[in-house]
Amino acid sequence: xxxxxxxxxxxxxxxREHISNGTCxxxxxxxxxxxxxxxxxxxxxxxxxxxxxxLGIINVNCASQ
Numbered sequence: 001x002x003x004x005x006x007x008x009x010x011x012x013x014x015x016r017e018h019i020s021n022g023t024c025x026x027x028x029x030x031x032x033x034x035x036x037x038x039x040x041x042x043x044x045x046x047x048x049x050x051x052x053x054x055l056g057i058i059n060v061n062c063a064s065q
Contacts, residue, residue, distance in 0.1 A: 018024035037043065038051040052058070 015024065019026065031037075033054070035051055035054055038048070038055070043051065
């Protein structure tokens with residue numbers, strides 16, 4: 001069990017160091033803007049298209065119309 005907690009502690013200190021140095025910033029992202037949902041959950045068509053737009057992905061078939 002010690003090896004698992006040691007690994008977590010190392011990651012914690014790594015992140016804390018980068019945040020204090022200003023090389024990393026933590027921002028709150030609301031659930032309506034979680035782009036990972038695109039890959040994990042079934043979405044309504046309008047929500048799916050919003051997520052694609054946020055990622056900068058365009059549908060080539062619809063772009064020509």
